[in-house]
Amino acid sequence: MNILHMNLGADSYDIVIERGALQKAGEYLDLDRKVLVLTDDGVPKQYAQTVAAQAKDGFVFTVPQGEDSKSIPQFSMILSDMLKRGFSRKDAVVAVGGGVVGDLAGFVASAYMRGIDFYNIPTTVLSQVDSSIGGKTAVNLDGVKNIVGAFYQPKKVLVDLDLLDTLDDRLVSEGLAEALKMGLTSDEKLFELFEKGNIKESMDEIILRSLMVKKAVVEQDEKEQGLRRILNFGHTIGHGIESCGGLYHGECVAVGMIPMVSDELRPRLIGILVNLRLPSSVNVNPDEIYEAMTHDKKGEGDYVTVTTVPRPGEFEMNRVRFEDLYPMIQMITK
Ligand SMILES: NC(=O)c1ccc[n+]([C@@H]2O[C@H](COP(=O)([O-])OP(=O)(O)OC[C@H]3O[C@@H](n4cnc5c(N)ncnc54)[C@H](O)[C@@H]3O)[C@@H](O)[C@H]2O)c1
Numbered sequence: 095m096n097i098l099h100m101n102l103g104a105d106s107y108d109i110v111i112e113r114g115a116l117q118k119a120g121e122y123l124d125l126d127r128k129v130l131v132l133t134d135d136g137v138p139k140q141y142a143q144t145v146a147a148q149a150k151d152g153f154v155f156t157v158p159q160g161e162d163s164k165s166i167p168q169f170s171m172i173l174s175d176m177l178k179r180g181f182s183r184k185d186a187v188v189a190v191g192g193g194v195v196g197d198l199a200g201f202v203a204s205a206y207m208r209g210i211d212f213y214n215i216p217t218t219v220l221s222q223v224d225s226s227i228g229g230k231t232a233v234n235l236d237g238v239k240n241i242v243g244a245f246y247q248p249k250k251v252l253v254d255l256d257l258l259d260t261l262d263d264r265l266v267s268e269g270l271a272e273a274l275k276m277g278l279t280s281d282e283k284l285f286e287l288f289e290k291g292n293i294k295e296s297m298d299e300i301i302l303r304s305l306m307v308k309k310a311v312v313e314q315d316e317k318e319q320g321l322r323r324i325l326n327f328g329h330t331i332g333h334g335i336e337s338c339g340g341l342y343h344g345e346c347v348a349v350g351m352i353p354m355v356s357d358e359l360r361p362r363l364i365g366i367l368v369n370l371r372l373p374s375s376v377n378v379n380p381d382e383i384y385e386a387m388t389h390d391k392k393g394e395g396d397y398v399t400v401t402t403v404p405r406p407g408e409f410e411m412n413r414v415r416f417e418d419l420y421p422m423i424q425m426i427t428k
Pocket of ligand 1: 134135136137138159160161164191192193194195197217218219220221224225226227228229230231240257258259260261262265
């Protein structure tokens with residue numbers, strides 16, 4: 095068992111990393127009250143039920159799986175359910191699911207009676223290494239992702255790697271792309287674990303090391319003023335690819351990282367992607383990716399700040415013109 099302590103002043107909390115933690119959630123979380131356990135219908139039912147059964151008064155609320163559940167109507171339905179069940183300020187919300195469930199549950203907890211206790215039990219690789227810690231919660235509105243939300247830290251996070259056993263391989267790999275991202279920018283040893291190749295064997299260490307990177311970044315920049323942007327490494331071109339459809343988010347990030355590393359590092363990165371069965375190029379017209387990328391550019395005019403990685407564990411942030419990214423897109427399109 096490992097416990098990481100997230101140091102955020104009054105909002106500090108522990109991240110417990112332990113296989114089998116779900117079975118004894120009641121030992122780690124204060125479930126001696128009304129507890130709404132939010133999950134989705136793609137997560138094995140027994141995970142949420144196991145938590146609810148350990149609560150004094152536990153209720154499971156299940157939303158449809160998929161990004162569309164991060165919506166104001168779902169948010170509102172969950173709040174109405176809590177109100178109907180007489181939830182008070184002393185009660186709690188627990189997320190049992192991936193990033194969709196975590197982002198939605200966190201936002202619900204932040205809003206009900208101006209904020210009640212929130213716990214997160216992430217069940218995907220992406221949510222275990224990234225989205226469950228850091229306190230960003232949100233829903234989407236009018237097709238714009240994460241546009242309505244709050245910074246709201248959980249009271250505790252339980253990371254149980256046994257829950258990943260039911261996840262399909264493609265989802266495991268796309269989540270690992272985000273872990274690889276953290277190794278590239280911030281932890282050479284983590285990068286080398288990927289390079290060693292036996293991912294299953296290194297999984298516990300990969301998740302732990304990724305969490306340590308994310309923790310350090312969030313502690314230094316809780317509200318995304320600067321450093322936290324390194325978590326967007328690979329995402330500028332990645333988002334452009336994602337808008338063109340067909341690939342998972344993590345797969346797009348994987349491809350998006352390729353042009354952002356040095357020429358020496360690139361073959362090593364591609365070797366890892368191949369081993370993870372992640373794509374290393376896409377069959378899309380570069381103009382289409384460029385259009386999509388510039389379409390959702392965020393307020394910096396013709397410029398964008400991108401993170402590049404000269405060597406594993408080191409990063410640079412540079413302001414570049416969008417048009418400078420075009421040859422980089424050509425590098426990863428067939
Ligand atoms: N808050 C943050 O800091 C942050 C960071 C990154 C991403 N995100 C958000 O995370 C979301 C993506 O999260 P995700 O990749 O976890 O996707 P997800 O939550 O949609 O889960 C992916 C799929 O896996 C299924 N699933 C989940 N756990 C399972 C398990 N153990 N076994 C079998 N199936 C399981 C789900 O039902 C779903 O169909 C996006 O909405 C993104 O915006 C948030």
